[in-house]
Amino acid sequence: MELRVLDHVPPGFLDAQAPSLTGILPGPTLFDLPGRRPEPLFASVLLHGNEDTGLLAVQEVLRRYRDQELPRRLLLFVGNVEAAAAGVRTLDSQLDYNRAWPGTLHPEAPEAALMRQVVDYVAQQKPFASIDIHNNTGVNPHYACLNRLEPVYLHLARLFSRTVVFFEKPVGVQSSAMAELCPAVTVECGKTGDHSATAHAVEFVEACLALSHFPEHAPVPSDFDLLRTFAVVKVPRDNTLSFDGSEADFRFLEDIDHRNFFELEPGSEFGALGGEQSARLLVEAEDDAPVADYFDYAGGKIRLSTRTVPAMLTRDIRAVRLDCLCYLMHRIDFEGKRQD
Numbered sequence: 223m224e225l226r227v228l229d230h231v232p233p234g235f236l237d238a239q240a241p242s243l244t245g246i247l248p249g250p251t252l253f254d255l256p257g258r259r260p261e262p263l264f265a266s267v268l269l270h271g272n273e274d275t276g277l278l279a280v281q282e283v284l285r286r287y288r289d290q291e292l293p294r295r296l297l298l299f300v301g302n303v304e305a306a307a308a309g310v311r312t313l314d315s316q317l318d319y320n321r322a323w324p325g326t327l328h329p330e331a332p333e334a335a336l337m338r339q340v341v342d343y344v345a346q347q348k349p350f351a352s353i354d355i356h357n358n359t360g361v362n363p364h365y366a367c368l369n370r371l372e373p374v375y376l377h378l379a380r381l382f383s384r385t386v387v388f389f390e391k392p393v394g395v396q397s398s399a400m401a402e403l404c405p406a407v408t409v410e411c412g413k414t415g416d417h418s419a420t421a422h423a424v425e426f427v428e429a430c431l432a433l434s435h436f437p438e439h440a441p442v443p444s445d446f447d448l449l450r451t452f453a454v455v456k457v458p459r460d461n462t463l464s465f466d467g468s469e470a471d472f473r474f475l476e477d478i479d480h481r482n483f484f485e486l487e488p489g490s491e492f493g494a495l496g497g498e499q500s501a502r503l504l505v506e507a508e509d510d511a512p513v514a515d516y517f518d519y520a521g522g523k524i525r526l527s528t529r530t531v532p533a534m535l536t537r538d539i540r541a542v543r544l545d546c547l548c549y550l551m552h553r554i555d556f557e558g559k560r561q562d
């Protein structure tokens with residue numbers, strides 16, 4: 223896969239909807255757009271084809287600057303236009319565009335070669351900061367994710383939200399590859415189709431472009447709700463699941479995604495087991511240590527056995543299959559130490 227680099231915005235791009243982008247951009251494209259400050263902001267959108275808030279946001283920002291110079295040079299990577307055309311996160315034939323960056327578990331994949339080209343190009347331009355814009359499928363607050371707890375990374379995250387999540391897994395994500403070059407964050411803008419999500423993302427991109435330098439002072443702990451993901455929860459491939467009460471190995475609560483970012487106590491219910499009642503969730507620890515017991519299945523109920531804060535709980539079965547049921551988090555301080 224050859225990376226296409228454009229030094230201008232092609233006609234029709236600013237008004238195109240994600241599913242029709244392939245008519246304008248035949249494949250993944252990196253725009254290199256001039257601006258007043260030469261060290262570029264790198265932004266990626268549509269790494270997941272059905273998450274269009276990032277696209278809508280950069281279209282709006284570029285419309286605002288149609289007749290004037292950007293305050294800072296912008297490197298804009300528009301990712302999985304093919305998946306966008308199909309209205310899905312990733313095509314079955316593809317490696318997930320946000321699991322293919324350097325550090326990926328699948329460096330031999332064509333998508334990994336593409337992302338290496340992007341990183342090489344961006345690295346040569348001495349980037350000022352990097353942002354990657356996403357949506358969730360469940361109900362979540364808007365939050366920023368980072369892979370380093372250094373002051374400039376925290377300052378960048380705080381431009382988007384006071385809720386900040388530090389994570390090390392999954393690997394192969396844009397923000398961890400770019401963190402080697404400059405302050406980098408992923409921002410999660412809630413569900414697609416929400417106008418306030420786009421407005422928030424526009425504000426964030428504008429703030430990043432307008433920022434001349436990061437504050438010198440240390441970030442203030444009381445300005446942040448800082449969490450770290452400690453485990454990812456998956457449904458084993460061979461098990462069935464439901465969110466509407468219908469018969470399945472895992473019958474999750476219908477409103478399970480309303481628990482995201484709430485401090486849950488041991489005993490909090492996620493649903494019930496069906497069938498033989500022998501199914502168990504797959505809980506993978508971030509640091510590869512064996513996970514103690516986050517869940518308890520007594521009486522055929524699926525309950526938390528440990529106090530934790532879930533994120534990205536979704537009732538989208540396809541998203542569960544492609545990624546996970548949720549992440550489990552704990553509060554941390556700036557040193558990364560658990561606070562509970």
Ligand SMILES: [Zn+2]
Pocket residue numbers: 270273320356357
């Ligand atoms: Zn995403």
